[in-house]
Amino acid sequence: MRTPSLANIRGTVHIVLLGGDIEAMINEMAKHGLNVWEIKAIGNRSASMNILVNDFFELRPLLKRTGCRVRVKQRIGLPFFMARVLKRKLFVTGAILFFVLLYGMSSLIWDVKVEGNIKIPEEEILEVARKEGLYPFQFSFRLPEQDELAKDMVKQLPAISWIGVNREGTKVTIQVVEADEPEKKPLMxxxxxxxxxxxxxxxxxxxxxxxxxxxxxxxxxxxxxxxxxxxxxxxxxxxxxxxxxxxxxxxxxxxxxxxLQKQITYTGESKERRFLVLGNRAIQFWGYGDTPYSKFETITEVDPLKWRSFKLPVGWMTEIDRETLYKEQSxxxxxxxxxxxxxxxxxxxxxxxxxxxxxxxxxxxxxxxxxxxxxxxxxxxxxxxxxxxxxxxxxxxxxxx
Structure with a gap:
Protein backbone atom coordinates (compact mmCIF):
# COMPACT_ATOMS: atom_id res chain seq x y z
CA MET A 1 0.00 0.00 0.00
CA ARG A 2 1.00 3.61 -0.49
CA THR A 3 1.98 5.83 2.42
CA PRO A 4 -1.10 7.84 3.47
CA SER A 5 -0.94 11.64 3.37
CA LEU A 6 0.32 13.50 6.45
CA ALA A 7 1.37 10.24 8.07
CA ASN A 8 3.98 11.90 10.32
CA ILE A 9 1.51 14.48 11.54
CA ARG A 10 -1.29 11.94 12.13
CA GLY A 11 1.09 9.54 13.88
CA THR A 12 2.61 6.23 12.68
CA VAL A 13 3.34 2.98 14.55
CA HIS A 14 5.90 0.48 13.21
CA ILE A 15 4.71 -2.98 14.30
CA VAL A 16 5.63 -6.67 13.88
CA LEU A 17 2.94 -9.37 13.62
CA LEU A 18 3.92 -12.72 15.21
CA GLY A 19 2.39 -16.22 15.06
CA GLY A 20 -1.11 -17.13 13.91
CA ASP A 21 -2.30 -16.71 10.35
CA ILE A 22 -0.31 -13.70 9.07
CA GLU A 23 -1.89 -13.74 5.61
CA ALA A 24 -5.42 -13.83 7.05
CA MET A 25 -4.52 -10.97 9.36
CA ILE A 26 -3.31 -8.84 6.45
CA ASN A 27 -6.45 -9.60 4.47
CA GLU A 28 -8.64 -8.67 7.45
CA MET A 29 -6.79 -5.37 7.81
CA ALA A 30 -7.36 -4.61 4.11
CA LYS A 31 -11.02 -5.65 4.38
CA HIS A 32 -11.62 -3.23 7.25
CA GLY A 33 -9.86 -0.35 5.42
CA LEU A 34 -6.94 0.02 7.82
CA ASN A 35 -4.05 2.14 6.50
CA VAL A 36 -1.06 -0.25 6.36
CA TRP A 37 2.06 0.12 4.22
CA GLU A 38 5.64 -1.08 3.82
CA ILE A 39 4.64 -4.67 4.62
CA LYS A 40 7.69 -6.97 4.80
CA ALA A 41 7.83 -10.69 5.60
CA ILE A 42 10.23 -11.75 8.35
CA GLY A 43 10.63 -15.50 8.08
CA ASN A 44 7.55 -17.74 7.86
CA ARG A 45 5.66 -16.70 10.98
CA SER A 46 6.12 -12.86 11.22
CA ALA A 47 5.85 -9.64 9.21
CA SER A 48 6.64 -5.93 9.81
CA MET A 49 4.57 -2.98 8.65
CA ASN A 50 3.57 0.62 9.35
CA ILE A 51 0.09 1.59 10.50
CA LEU A 52 -1.61 4.84 11.42
CA VAL A 53 -2.00 5.30 15.17
CA ASN A 54 -5.81 5.58 14.90
CA ASP A 55 -6.01 2.28 12.99
CA PHE A 56 -3.66 0.59 15.47
CA PHE A 57 -6.41 0.59 18.08
CA GLU A 58 -8.70 -1.32 15.68
CA LEU A 59 -6.38 -4.35 15.60
CA ARG A 60 -7.56 -6.10 18.82
CA PRO A 61 -10.61 -8.00 17.40
CA LEU A 62 -8.67 -8.92 14.26
CA LEU A 63 -5.80 -10.33 16.30
CA LYS A 64 -8.22 -12.56 18.26
CA ARG A 65 -9.77 -13.97 15.09
CA THR A 66 -6.46 -14.77 13.39
CA GLY A 67 -4.45 -15.81 16.47
CA CYS A 68 -1.69 -13.23 15.81
CA ARG A 69 0.23 -11.18 18.28
CA VAL A 70 1.55 -7.66 17.75
CA ARG A 71 4.77 -6.05 18.94
CA VAL A 72 5.37 -2.28 18.68
CA LYS A 73 8.85 -1.47 17.40
CA GLN A 74 8.71 2.31 16.91
CA ARG A 75 6.36 5.25 17.39
CA ILE A 76 6.74 8.07 14.87
CA GLY A 77 4.99 11.40 14.36
CA LEU A 78 3.62 14.51 16.01
CA PRO A 79 1.27 12.90 18.61
CA PHE A 80 4.13 10.91 20.16
CA PHE A 81 6.46 13.93 20.08
CA MET A 82 3.87 16.05 21.89
CA ALA A 83 3.34 13.30 24.46
CA ARG A 84 7.09 13.23 25.21
CA VAL A 85 7.25 17.01 25.45
CA LEU A 86 4.29 17.22 27.80
CA LYS A 87 6.02 14.84 30.21
CA ARG A 88 8.73 17.46 30.65
CA LYS A 89 6.65 20.08 32.40
CA LEU A 90 9.60 22.27 33.38
CA PHE A 91 10.82 22.40 29.79
CA VAL A 92 7.36 23.22 28.46
CA THR A 93 6.82 25.90 31.11
CA GLY A 94 10.19 27.47 30.31
CA ALA A 95 9.50 27.44 26.58
CA ILE A 96 6.11 29.06 27.06
CA LEU A 97 7.57 31.71 29.36
CA PHE A 98 10.35 32.40 26.86
CA PHE A 99 7.94 33.00 23.98
CA VAL A 100 5.64 35.08 26.19
CA LEU A 101 8.62 37.18 27.30
CA LEU A 102 9.88 37.49 23.73
CA TYR A 103 6.45 38.56 22.51
CA GLY A 104 6.12 41.05 25.37
CA MET A 105 9.54 42.58 24.72
CA SER A 106 8.90 42.82 20.98
CA SER A 107 5.55 44.50 21.70
CA LEU A 108 7.22 47.31 23.67
CA ILE A 109 8.49 50.57 22.23
CA TRP A 110 12.15 50.65 23.21
CA ASP A 111 13.37 53.78 21.47
CA VAL A 112 11.76 57.04 20.28
CA LYS A 113 13.86 59.32 18.04
CA VAL A 114 13.24 62.70 16.45
CA GLU A 115 14.59 63.64 13.02
CA GLY A 116 14.43 66.84 10.99
CA ASN A 117 14.23 69.32 13.87
CA ILE A 118 16.64 72.24 13.77
CA LYS A 119 15.18 75.09 15.82
CA ILE A 120 12.72 73.21 18.05
CA PRO A 121 14.40 71.26 20.89
CA GLU A 122 14.04 67.49 20.73
CA GLU A 123 12.91 67.41 24.37
CA GLU A 124 9.89 69.60 23.55
CA ILE A 125 8.76 67.23 20.76
CA LEU A 126 9.28 64.14 22.95
CA GLU A 127 7.25 65.74 25.76
CA VAL A 128 4.29 66.30 23.40
CA ALA A 129 4.64 62.71 22.16
CA ARG A 130 4.56 61.48 25.78
CA LYS A 131 1.30 63.35 26.39
CA GLU A 132 -0.16 61.55 23.37
CA GLY A 133 0.93 58.17 24.73
CA LEU A 134 4.16 57.66 22.76
CA TYR A 135 7.18 57.02 24.96
CA PRO A 136 9.75 54.27 25.63
CA PHE A 137 8.44 51.05 27.28
CA GLN A 138 4.89 51.73 26.06
CA PHE A 139 3.08 48.77 24.49
CA SER A 140 2.76 49.22 20.75
CA PHE A 141 -0.86 48.01 20.72
CA ARG A 142 -1.79 50.87 23.07
CA LEU A 143 -0.57 53.52 20.65
CA PRO A 144 -3.17 55.49 18.67
CA GLU A 145 -3.15 55.27 14.88
CA GLN A 146 -0.02 56.87 13.43
CA ASP A 147 -1.97 59.42 11.34
CA GLU A 148 -4.07 60.51 14.33
CA LEU A 149 -0.99 60.72 16.54
CA ALA A 150 0.79 62.94 13.98
CA LYS A 151 -2.23 65.27 13.61
CA ASP A 152 -2.60 65.71 17.39
CA MET A 153 1.10 66.49 17.76
CA VAL A 154 1.00 69.11 14.96
CA LYS A 155 -1.85 70.89 16.78
CA GLN A 156 0.30 71.24 19.90
CA LEU A 157 3.42 72.34 18.01
CA PRO A 158 2.49 75.36 15.88
CA ALA A 159 6.11 75.86 14.81
CA ILE A 160 5.95 72.53 12.93
CA SER A 161 4.13 72.25 9.61
CA TRP A 162 4.23 68.43 9.26
CA ILE A 163 4.92 65.39 11.43
CA GLY A 164 5.30 61.79 10.33
CA VAL A 165 5.36 58.86 12.77
CA ASN A 166 7.10 55.72 11.48
CA ARG A 167 7.31 52.51 13.53
CA GLU A 168 9.85 49.80 12.73
CA GLY A 169 9.69 46.93 15.20
CA THR A 170 10.50 48.32 18.64
CA LYS A 171 11.72 51.70 17.35
CA VAL A 172 9.58 54.75 16.52
CA THR A 173 10.93 57.67 14.49
CA ILE A 174 9.20 61.05 14.58
CA GLN A 175 10.03 62.98 11.42
CA VAL A 176 9.27 66.70 11.54
CA VAL A 177 9.26 69.56 9.05
CA GLU A 178 9.53 72.94 10.70
CA ALA A 179 7.39 75.80 9.47
CA ASP A 180 9.18 78.49 7.49
CA GLU A 181 9.32 81.72 9.44
CA PRO A 182 10.42 85.01 7.94
CA GLU A 183 13.92 85.84 9.00
CA LYS A 184 13.92 88.51 11.65
CA LYS A 185 16.49 91.08 10.71
CA PRO A 186 18.23 92.57 13.71
CA LEU A 187 17.78 96.26 14.35
CA MET A 188 21.06 97.99 13.56
CA LEU A 260 60.24 62.38 13.92
CA GLN A 261 56.51 61.64 14.03
CA LYS A 262 54.58 58.89 15.87
CA GLN A 263 52.49 56.31 14.03
CA ILE A 264 50.05 53.77 15.49
CA THR A 265 50.25 50.13 14.34
CA TYR A 266 48.45 46.92 15.39
CA THR A 267 50.45 43.94 16.69
CA GLY A 268 47.77 41.39 15.75
CA GLU A 269 47.09 40.44 19.37
CA SER A 270 43.56 40.95 20.67
CA LYS A 271 41.21 40.11 23.54
CA GLU A 272 37.49 39.55 22.95
CA ARG A 273 34.51 39.97 25.27
CA ARG A 274 30.97 38.85 24.39
CA PHE A 275 27.72 40.13 25.89
CA LEU A 276 24.04 39.20 25.74
CA VAL A 277 22.08 42.41 25.08
CA LEU A 278 18.60 42.81 26.57
CA GLY A 279 17.23 46.26 25.76
CA ASN A 280 19.65 48.79 27.27
CA ARG A 281 21.43 46.20 29.40
CA ALA A 282 24.38 43.97 28.50
CA ILE A 283 25.27 40.77 30.39
CA GLN A 284 28.83 39.53 29.91
CA PHE A 285 29.29 35.76 29.49
CA TRP A 286 32.72 35.49 27.78
CA GLY A 287 36.13 37.13 28.06
CA TYR A 288 36.39 37.95 31.76
CA GLY A 289 39.55 39.47 33.20
CA ASP A 290 41.63 42.59 32.58
CA THR A 291 43.08 43.38 29.17
CA PRO A 292 46.77 42.30 29.25
CA TYR A 293 47.97 45.10 26.93
CA SER A 294 49.36 48.42 28.10
CA LYS A 295 48.15 50.21 24.96
CA PHE A 296 45.12 49.13 22.95
CA GLU A 297 42.06 50.31 21.02
CA THR A 298 38.55 48.98 21.69
CA ILE A 299 36.20 48.14 18.79
CA THR A 300 32.52 47.44 19.57
CA GLU A 301 30.23 45.40 17.29
CA VAL A 302 26.48 44.97 17.94
CA ASP A 303 24.47 42.21 16.25
CA PRO A 304 20.72 42.40 17.14
CA LEU A 305 18.37 39.51 16.49
CA LYS A 306 15.91 40.09 13.65
CA TRP A 307 12.43 38.83 12.97
CA ARG A 308 11.55 39.47 9.34
CA SER A 309 12.45 43.15 8.86
CA PHE A 310 12.20 44.03 12.57
CA LYS A 311 15.16 44.38 14.89
CA LEU A 312 14.41 42.88 18.28
CA PRO A 313 15.78 44.42 21.51
CA VAL A 314 17.78 41.21 22.05
CA GLY A 315 21.10 40.32 20.51
CA TRP A 316 24.86 39.97 20.90
CA MET A 317 27.57 42.56 21.45
CA THR A 318 31.28 41.97 20.97
CA GLU A 319 34.09 44.16 22.31
CA ILE A 320 37.56 43.60 20.87
CA ASP A 321 40.66 45.12 22.48
CA ARG A 322 43.44 45.29 19.87
CA GLU A 323 46.99 45.81 21.05
CA THR A 324 48.72 48.85 19.51
CA LEU A 325 52.30 50.02 19.19
CA TYR A 326 53.54 53.57 18.72
CA LYS A 327 56.46 53.84 16.30
CA GLU A 328 58.51 56.91 15.53
CA GLN A 329 59.19 57.46 11.85
CA SER A 330 61.78 59.85 10.45
Missing amino acids: SPRHLISKTDAVITEIYAEQGRPVVQKDMRVKKGAVLISGILGDEENTQSVVAKGEVKGLVWHEYNIEVPL LGEEFVKEQGLKAARNDILAKNGKGTKIISEKILHEKKENGKVYMKVLFEVEESIAVELPLVYNQVEDQGE
Missing part, protein backbone atom coordinates in the same frame (compact mmCIF):
# COMPACT_ATOMS: atom_id res chain seq x y z
CA SER A 189 22.27 101.40 14.63
CA PRO A 190 24.18 103.68 12.22
CA ARG A 191 27.76 102.57 11.69
CA HIS A 192 30.98 102.90 9.69
CA LEU A 193 32.91 100.06 8.13
CA ILE A 194 36.55 100.36 9.11
CA SER A 195 39.72 98.39 8.37
CA LYS A 196 40.65 95.68 10.87
CA THR A 197 44.33 95.82 9.85
CA ASP A 198 46.92 97.52 7.67
CA ALA A 199 46.25 96.61 4.04
CA VAL A 200 46.26 97.64 0.38
CA ILE A 201 42.73 97.86 -1.07
CA THR A 202 42.03 95.36 -3.89
CA GLU A 203 38.25 95.52 -4.11
CA ILE A 204 35.47 97.73 -2.70
CA TYR A 205 31.70 97.45 -3.02
CA ALA A 206 29.47 99.90 -1.11
CA GLU A 207 25.87 98.65 -0.85
CA GLN A 208 24.91 101.45 1.53
CA GLY A 209 26.94 104.38 2.80
CA ARG A 210 29.71 106.52 1.29
CA PRO A 211 32.94 104.84 0.11
CA VAL A 212 35.98 106.69 1.44
CA VAL A 213 38.83 104.63 -0.09
CA GLN A 214 39.71 103.44 -3.59
CA LYS A 215 41.41 100.44 -5.14
CA ASP A 216 45.23 100.21 -4.66
CA MET A 217 45.05 102.68 -1.75
CA ARG A 218 47.10 101.78 1.36
CA VAL A 219 45.11 102.00 4.61
CA LYS A 220 46.03 101.59 8.25
CA LYS A 221 44.18 99.69 10.95
CA GLY A 222 41.05 101.60 12.05
CA ALA A 223 40.75 103.71 8.87
CA VAL A 224 37.17 104.33 7.65
CA LEU A 225 36.44 102.37 4.47
CA ILE A 226 32.70 103.03 3.99
CA SER A 227 31.27 105.93 5.95
CA GLY A 228 27.85 105.77 7.60
CA ILE A 229 27.45 109.58 7.38
CA LEU A 230 25.90 111.02 4.21
CA GLY A 231 25.54 114.66 3.16
CA ASP A 232 27.57 117.83 3.82
CA GLU A 233 28.38 119.82 6.94
CA GLU A 234 24.94 121.46 7.07
CA ASN A 235 22.75 118.48 6.15
CA THR A 236 23.91 115.04 7.35
CA GLN A 237 22.23 111.70 7.72
CA SER A 238 23.50 108.66 9.57
CA VAL A 239 22.94 105.24 7.93
CA VAL A 240 24.03 101.65 8.42
CA ALA A 241 27.07 101.27 6.19
CA LYS A 242 26.95 98.01 4.21
CA GLY A 243 29.34 96.57 1.68
CA GLU A 244 32.43 94.47 1.16
CA VAL A 245 36.04 95.60 1.11
CA LYS A 246 38.98 93.32 0.36
CA GLY A 247 42.65 94.09 0.70
CA LEU A 248 46.12 92.59 0.65
CA VAL A 249 47.27 91.72 4.17
CA TRP A 250 50.60 90.29 5.32
CA HIS A 251 50.70 87.50 7.93
CA GLU A 252 53.93 86.34 9.51
CA TYR A 253 54.00 82.76 10.86
CA ASN A 254 56.62 81.02 12.98
CA ILE A 255 56.33 77.35 12.02
CA GLU A 256 57.81 74.48 14.04
CA VAL A 257 57.57 70.88 12.73
CA PRO A 258 59.25 67.73 14.21
CA LEU A 259 61.23 65.46 11.87
CA LEU A 331 60.30 62.02 7.69
CA GLY A 332 62.16 63.94 5.04
CA GLU A 333 62.93 67.62 5.59
CA GLU A 334 61.04 68.72 2.47
CA PHE A 335 58.01 66.67 3.51
CA VAL A 336 57.74 68.18 7.01
CA LYS A 337 58.29 71.70 5.59
CA GLU A 338 55.30 71.20 3.28
CA GLN A 339 53.28 69.88 6.23
CA GLY A 340 54.05 73.02 8.23
CA LEU A 341 53.21 75.35 5.33
CA LYS A 342 49.96 73.49 4.67
CA ALA A 343 48.92 73.81 8.32
CA ALA A 344 49.64 77.55 8.22
CA ARG A 345 47.62 77.99 5.01
CA ASN A 346 44.67 76.13 6.51
CA ASP A 347 44.87 78.32 9.62
CA ILE A 348 44.77 81.49 7.52
CA LEU A 349 41.77 80.29 5.50
CA ALA A 350 39.91 79.17 8.63
CA LYS A 351 40.46 82.44 10.50
CA ASN A 352 39.59 84.82 7.67
CA GLY A 353 36.51 83.11 6.25
CA LYS A 354 35.06 82.60 2.80
CA GLY A 355 36.67 84.38 -0.15
CA THR A 356 40.15 84.47 1.38
CA LYS A 357 42.98 83.89 -1.13
CA ILE A 358 46.67 83.29 -0.46
CA ILE A 359 48.48 85.32 -3.12
CA SER A 360 52.08 84.44 -2.24
CA GLU A 361 54.29 83.05 0.51
CA LYS A 362 57.97 83.68 1.27
CA ILE A 363 60.25 81.85 3.71
CA LEU A 364 62.16 84.57 5.54
CA HIS A 365 64.23 82.31 7.78
CA GLU A 366 64.77 78.56 8.08
CA LYS A 367 66.83 76.28 10.34
CA LYS A 368 66.97 72.66 11.56
CA GLU A 369 67.68 72.15 15.25
CA ASN A 370 66.97 69.50 17.95
CA GLY A 371 65.11 67.23 15.55
CA LYS A 372 62.78 69.99 14.33
CA VAL A 373 62.49 72.32 11.37
CA TYR A 374 61.89 76.00 12.21
CA MET A 375 60.61 78.48 9.61
CA LYS A 376 59.51 82.08 9.58
CA VAL A 377 57.12 82.58 6.65
CA LEU A 378 55.47 85.73 5.28
CA PHE A 379 52.09 85.17 3.57
CA GLU A 380 50.47 87.75 1.30
CA VAL A 381 46.71 87.23 1.59
CA GLU A 382 43.68 88.83 -0.02
CA GLU A 383 40.89 88.87 2.55
CA SER A 384 37.90 90.84 3.77
CA ILE A 385 39.17 93.68 5.98
CA ALA A 386 35.93 95.52 6.86
CA VAL A 387 34.59 95.50 10.44
CA GLU A 388 31.76 97.48 12.00
CA LEU A 389 32.14 100.64 14.07
CA PRO A 390 28.81 101.88 15.58
CA LEU A 391 28.15 105.65 15.49
CA VAL A 392 27.13 105.87 19.14
CA TYR A 393 27.94 109.59 19.43
CA ASN A 394 25.16 110.45 16.96
CA GLN A 395 22.54 108.95 19.25
CA VAL A 396 23.86 110.98 22.22
CA GLU A 397 23.65 114.24 20.28
CA ASP A 398 20.06 113.46 19.17
CA GLN A 399 18.99 112.84 22.76
CA GLY A 400 20.60 116.14 23.87
CA GLU A 401 18.62 118.07 21.31
